[in-house]
Amino acid sequence: MRTYLVGGAVRDKLLGRALVDRDYVVVGARPEDMFALGYKPVGKDFPVFLHPQSGEEYALARTERKTGHGYHGFDFQADATVTLEQDLARRDLTINAIAEDEHGVRVDPYHGIRDIEQRVLRHVSPAFAEDPVRLLRVARFAARFAPLGFTVADETMKLMRGMVAAGEVDHLVAERVWTETRKALTEPQPSAFLRVLRQAGALAVLFPEIDALYGIPQRAEFHPEVDTGVHIEMVLDMAARLAPRDDLVGFCALTHDLGKALTPIQELPRHLGHEHLGVAPLHELAARLKVPAEHAALAELVCREHLNAHRAFELKPSTVLKLLSSLDALRRPERLDTFLLACEADKRGRLGHADDDYPQAAYLRAARGTAAAVTAAPFVAQGLQGPAIGAAMEKARIQAIAGIKPGRS
Known part of the structure; x- marks a missing residue:
């Protein structure tokens, strides 16, 4: 039984950012092992436990298999035979697929550290295309990390366009779209959320009212940027500057x-x-x-x-x-x-x-x-x-x- 810090906590440590949440993955354990150590179960679809003292989340290493459309269409396997590399392989982006053991030794099978250094948002594997929420998450991460110079890898954008063309995005439920959008509106550069979705072709599907604004001219003496879509991007970023992390102001903008x-x-x-x-x-x-x-x-x-x-x-x-x-x-x-x-x-x-x-x-x-x-x-x-x-x-x-x-x- 081995425990690793994973995901955003490792990524943010490498970026020198403050850690908000810590998530852990446990390899080589069964649910009964966790019960015996006093962990409390909270996962519905797969085994996730709360630490008896810290309350932090510990998930058993798992794999997932696509069984249908949308982000609910998955079967999960979580048992003591699943390896750390298999668990990391199911994650969305390489920068989120890095683990760190209790001694600070990092496990990075998908070169997430390299992509952090090169400021690239890159998918871990072709399985990325199986979950349409990941497209929204990439756009949201772009809104968070664009000020640091991050861009979406060409091959990831190509994959995202394919997801839209295949109709996978059509299966996103409203609540999940709003949840990701609301989070994006609290990021430092929400304009990147719109640009990534638009580049992937998803903005026209999910936000046709916003997509329709691009290419609409305004009077240059009042709006030197002219394009209304560009104006919306600038207003979003200004809202984030004036009212940091305020998604209500962001939605109005x-x-x-x-x-x-x-x-x-x-x-x-x-x-x-x-x-x-x-x-x-x-x-x-x-x-x-x-x-x-x-x-x-x-x-x-x-x-x-x-x-x-x-x-x-x-x-x-x-x-x-x-x-x-x-x-x-x-x-x-x-x-x-x-x-x-x-x-x-x-x-x-x-x-x-x-x-x-x-x-x-x-x-x-x-x-x-x-x-x-x-x-x-x-x-x-x-x-x-x-x-x-x-x-x-x-x-x-x-x-x-x-x-x-x-x-x-």
């Missing part, structure tokens, strides 16, 4: 301009009304992927109202209050914060504008603060009742917002 794909050709490169056109495709995307309700709700608000945020200084005080009310910002200021981060990412996610100020955010937060300070108590004291109290509060809030001097820059 991803979907805020879906309406631009629906602009009539004769109107290009202008996009009049795109903020309203984008609501329907956003609903379709959110429903198809079973996106959480709050993500869908805030993304819709960003889609519909981001232009109002950009022109906040031109809005009438009554319109500012209406905007704040649509966000429920008086009761839930955190929604305004999310909204403003996504809007700022949109404004700064343009070629040559990454370091622009966004004073609209401070103005709208000040408007929210002064409006929220208006309460019902003084109007009740005046003897007002029922709807009259609400009307008086609305008027007072509009007057309070009107008293704020916008801090333009």
Whole structure:
């Protein structure tokens, strides 16, 4: 019975990154051996155990065999005869197929250390093509490691294109697509997630609403990058910079301009009304992927109202209050914060504008603060009742917002 540290923990040690989770594989053991040592079973499809003291996961070495479509279509073998090399062979990427024993000696049968040094994401074996989730995982790892210079190996990209052509990606369930997407939105460079999926042909299958944005021109005086798809990539990366690891802001950034794909050709490169056109495709995307309700709700608000945020200084005080009310910002200021981060990412996610100020955010937060300070108590004291109290509060809030001097820059 031998125990090895495996996967991401070994990879991240080699990259000098902080270790978040440690996973172990146990070779030469049976489930009853683990029970005898006090380990607690947690695996459903194959034997995984929790260490009795640390709570870390220990899995018996296993092999897997493809039996059907999708990522559920596998049979597993986990017994004392499975070798470490066999267990590592079933992993997705070479950089995740490195093991380390208790003495720090590394086992690297698939040259993952070389690929870490060369900054390459490369599949371990042709069996990679049997699990469509791996395509999403490669795109997600690209979003994580692109800042370090990692790229997808040509042969791996070829394999991924073949998976899409064979229809394997069509068998991905919505929940798994969303789980991987949500993780990708928390990575340092989410644009790489889109680029890898698009290069593989998977973006058009999984996110047709996003894929449709590529090649759609915008007015160069406002968007020097011109291409709307490129703009979305820049907004995603800016969102990751402004709100690290915040997938809610990231999802709002991803979907805020879906309406631009629906602009009539004769109107290009202008996009009049795109903020309203984008609501329907956003609903379709959110429903198809079973996106959480709050993500869908805030993304819709960003889609519909981001232009109002950009022109906040031109809005009438009554319109500012209406905007704040649509966000429920008086009761839930955190929604305004999310909204403003996504809007700022949109404004700064343009070629040559990454370091622009966004004073609209401070103005709208000040408007929210002064409006929220208006309460019902003084109007009740005046003897007002029922709807009259609400009307008086609305008027007072509009007057309070009107008293704020916008801090333009």
